[in-house]
Amino acid sequence: MEYVEYMDTASTATADGEGSRSPRWLDDEEQRTWLAYVHASTLLEDFLDRQLQRDAGMPHVYYGLLVQLSAAPRRRLRMTELAKSSKITRSRLSHAVARLEKSGWVRREDCATDKRGQFAILTDEGFEVLRQTAPGHVHAVRQALFDRLSPEQQKSLGEIMRIVAEGLQPKEAGADLPWLR
Template identity: 45%
Template sequence: MNGPRWLDEHEQRAWLAFLTVTGMLSRRLDQQLERDSGLSHLQYEILVRLSAAPDHELRMTELADALLDSKSKLTYQIDRLEQAGLVRRRSCPSDMRAVYAVLTDAGQYTLEEAAPGHVAAVRELFLDPLTPDQLTAIADGLGAVGRKLRGER
């Protein structure tokens, strides 16, 4: 049996850059959203997913899978969004186990108010420093990683 396949210098550079940037970017985007709209990045992402869904609603299990998050962490975030009046829950009459998260009008308004500042921060901190070729390479590379993580070919 072979030992571990260690990272070479090229791989180590890419991995450390990814870890550093994702951590820094996540913190900066969280700070911007919290300052400008009182939302965490995860809460913003929940509102975005619900806004894009048919009838502005998703099953909690679908939402957790889409966000690659634990159901308990999602439940906590939905509780907070529900207390703020941005989301409501509804049960499914045909499947008592199914619970849907539904975007409210106040949630849609909050999202519309938060989006311009968030998009500007994403542009400034992530998109603007990259060339079109770098952006394509990142999208292609991270797309491949995402497919692997989802078990796709």
Template identity: 55%
Template sequence: MAARWLSKEEQRAWRAYIEAVRLLQDALDAQLQADADMPHAYYEILVRLSERPDRRLRMAELATGTQSSRSRVSHAVARLEERGWVRREPCPSDRRGQLAVLTDEGYDALAAAAAGHVAAVRETVIDPLSREQLLALADASRAISAAVEAMRDHGVRSRATP
């Protein structure tokens, strides 16, 4: 397979993208860590749980919902449980399964964190972009997500040839 490089324009675009991604992630992580003492990944777990009427979710659903591995969620929920923000329950319909349940303390922690986090998101992403830009960003993002999932599934055609 001939290695096809990026054009100057593609290169510039790609770098602008990952640069923004890194800066943003670090900034949001730092903001949440400083203001709410939790990493962004934990925040997202609490958000997903809070959106459920019964405030509970299977571990696997939590994993797919937050685009993370089962192992990550398992470790994270263990930590959240130590803090009393989440509790585990056995799943009635499948005895292998576990339900992560958001506790009242967890809900309070989320409520306390949310305003600051949303303000930061607004300040760094929503407000600096026009509506068209934001929608374009979302479109491009969906295309990227689809492509990543496609690559994951069909097993990376372009793997380094051994």
């Protein structure tokens, strides 16, 4: 994939609201790094998704939901909290939970204190599926990522990802984020 610079003569707003500055285009090394990241993250997600589909008949995002529920007190979370922590829309979460319910791995329960609220609850069957699936998934993660990196590279990757995540974490309570809709 080759990078093409699109130079626009119109003014461009910057992230801090100041206008009429040209974009800071990526230099060649930054572009190679960016494209490598995009390519690797796409391949990694596909690899993990195929492993989980093969071993457990579920996509990676569903596995992530089961993991979050398994770690929650009493293996239950409000649907809004699960959407927020999963970074998916409430609509997509509702669809996913419906599929997990159909498999018998999750059930929903109305919130006694909030008529509009619901809990997603990991069932014993769902916990067992997660318990059986986890070893193969950890093996796939190790094979795809950690076994390819030195301990120093693993540490650097962790530090880099924490910095990126921290910088992207919304600071304002009313941010227009898909998982809050």
